Amino acid sequence: MEFLKDLKISADNIGTSTGAKWIHTKTPSLTSFSPVDGKQIGTITTTDKESYNTVIHTAEAAFRQWRTWPAPRRGEVVRQIGEALRHYKAPLGKLVSYEMGKSLQEGYGEVQEMIDICDFAVGLSRQLHGLTMHSERPSHRMYEQWHPLGLVGIISAFNFPVAVWSWNSMLAWVCGDVSIWKPSEKTPLCAVACQHIVAEVFARNNVPEGVCNLIMGARDTGEWLAADERVALISATGSTRMGKAVGAIVAARLGRSLLELGGNNAIIISQSADLDIAIPGAVFGAVGTAGQRCTTTRRLIVHESIYDKVREKLATVYKQLRIGNPLDEKNHVGPLIDKDAVQHYLHAIEACKKEGGKFLVEGAVLNGFDSGCYVRPCIAEAEPHYKIVQHETFAPILYLLKYKTVDEAIAIQNGVPQGLSSSIMTLNLREAEQFLSAAGSDCGIANVNIGTSGAEIGGAFGGEKETGGGRESGSDAWKAYMRRQTNTINYSTQLPLAQGIKFDI
Numbered sequence: 001m002e003f004l005k006d007l008k009i010s011a012d013n014i015g016t017s018t019g020a021k022w023i024h025t026k027t028p029s030l031t032s033f034s035p036v037d038g039k040q041i042g043t044i045t046t047t048d049k050e051s052y053n054t055v056i057h058t059a060e061a062a063f064r065q066w067r068t069w070p071a072p073r074r075g076e077v078v079r080q081i082g083e084a085l086r087h088y089k090a091p092l093g094k095l096v097s098y099e100m101g102k103s104l105q106e107g108y109g110e111v112q113e114m115i116d117i118c119d120f121a122v123g124l125s126r127q128l129h130g131l132t133m134h135s136e137r138p139s140h141r142m143y144e145q146w147h148p149l150g151l152v153g154i155i156s157a158f159n160f161p162v163a164v165w166s167w168n169s170m171l172a173w174v175c176g177d178v179s180i181w182k183p184s185e186k187t188p189l190c191a192v193a194c195q196h197i198v199a200e201v202f203a204r205n206n207v208p209e210g211v212c213n214l215i216m217g218a219r220d221t222g223e224w225l226a227a228d229e230r231v232a233l234i235s236a237t238g239s240t241r242m243g244k245a246v247g248a249i250v251a252a253r254l255g256r257s258l259l260e261l262g263g264n265n266a267i268i269i270s271q272s273a274d275l276d277i278a279i280p281g282a283v284f285g286a287v288g289t290a291g292q293r294c295t296t297t298r299r300l301i302v303h304e305s306i307y308d309k310v311r312e313k314l315a316t317v318y319k320q321l322r323i324g325n326p327l328d329e330k331n332h333v334g335p336l337i338d339k340d341a342v343q344h345y346l347h348a349i350e351a352c353k354k355e356g357g358k359f360l361v362e363g364a365v366l367n368g369f370d371s372g373c374y375v376r377p378c379i380a381e382a383e384p385h386y387k388i389v390q391h392e393t394f395a396p397i398l399y400l401l402k403y404k405t406v407d408e409a410i411a412i413q414n415g416v417p418q419g420l421s422s423s424i425m426t427l428n429l430r431e432a433e434q435f436l437s438a439a440g441s442d443c444g445i446a447n448v449n450i451g452t453s454g455a456e457i458g459g460a461f462g463g464e465k466e467t468g469g470g471r472e473s474g475s476d477a478w479k480a481y482m483r484r485q486t487n488t489i490n491y492s493t494q495l496p497l498a499q500g501i502k503f504d505i
Helices: 002-006 049-066 071-087 089-100 104-124 163-174 188-204 219-227 240-252 275-291 307-319 339-354 406-414 429-436 477-481
Strands: 012-014 029-033 040-045 131-134 140-148 151-155 178-182 212-214 233-237 256-260 265-269 297-303 358-361 378-381 397-403 421-425 445-448 482-490
Touching (some): 012 188, 029 188, 049 178, 049 212, 071 104, 071 163, 071 188, 089 104, 104 163, 151 219, 163 178, 163 188, 163 477, 219 233, 219 240, 233 240, 233 477, 240 256, 265 275, 265 406, 275 297, 275 307, 275 397, 275 421, 297 406, 307 378, 307 397, 339 358, 339 378, 339 397, 397 406, 421 429, 429 445
Parallel strands (some): 151 178, 151 233, 178 212, 233 256, 265 297, 265 421, 297 397, 378 397, 421 445
Antiparallel strands (some): 029 040, 131 140, 358 378
């Protein structure tokens, strides 16, 4: 496959790097298998404790230099990364699709997100602004400014093997931080490819070695990062279970964490909805990335007056879904990431049936695929209180729920532990505004007449409750990667003390 050669991916790859310098270790290797065809793509050496400490020491030294570069100069380097990603968009998008299993269009789209965040970060590099406040003391000036935070640890998940890393790294770099990336052990080659691309750009610009770092391994490697007092911020994306563990470790050392965790996202379809918009939005949200997005639509809350009509339309569209090799752009749905994910899918289906759920579209593992990771997207008619409906299953299972009033629909939408993305399909202005009000959706993302999946770079991305409360990407999410400092300057000849205290000197 030519795209592997273009990205410098070989049968054997090193997984520990401080930029252009790759560190050899004697630890066991990770093997990457494609869920597309079950074939081995390559192996990656993992990080041991000695090489981990080498990375940290190199990163600390790099930070002391990098933080002194003017932010626009750092932004120029990120601009060049965006140009490099444009050059490598086709091969990197194909690798994302082949190693993770998402459709080729989504693989290209993920690389485009990386390009977009580079563009955003370049502009941001000239807008890292503070505030000026009026002092209550005469002849004093008070203001606040933002400084680089330090070492930023990034723990990313398999479902977006490159984009989420870029959301964090590009902002961290223009803010003056250095990054240490621990990618998912399920998609390690995507990370190796990104490290090669960035190293080329950094070398041309004489960026200090250690600004962009890569470590590789399983859970213990992530725990090293989380527990390390030298790492100022841990940005972790993954399951709620993982996030609780990481959050506790970081909190125990009074470190900072930015958590992007599970989602159990719902679309409310009102009796006032335009179904020509609502149905495609629901289907794309439910089956995109084979249901393996944190923003996947998992619950469809439909008004009782149109329930049967929506039910019929969904069944018709699901029959038209093309499932197969994601590198074939004619297919809509690719495989799940691995056979463990297939088992979670099957267990969720059985759990739903035991609780009384009825399947409008039956789920099944599909024969004829060598990897054994292809499943049929399915639809279950269920009740909001089912335990399985309250749970996030990372697979293409959509639960159909019925409601009578918009208040009831919002209560159902909010009645789960997660709080990432939400949507209402309606042409009724009052319903839309109620959904967006303080008494409406409790999610970090609330949409009207678009689905739950897909987020623009310009908005802050993240959620509430068991989703973790973190915010990445746009708006003022950059502040998570910096430390705030309040400054007061006395330019008078006096030093007024609190409560009129005076000293005879």
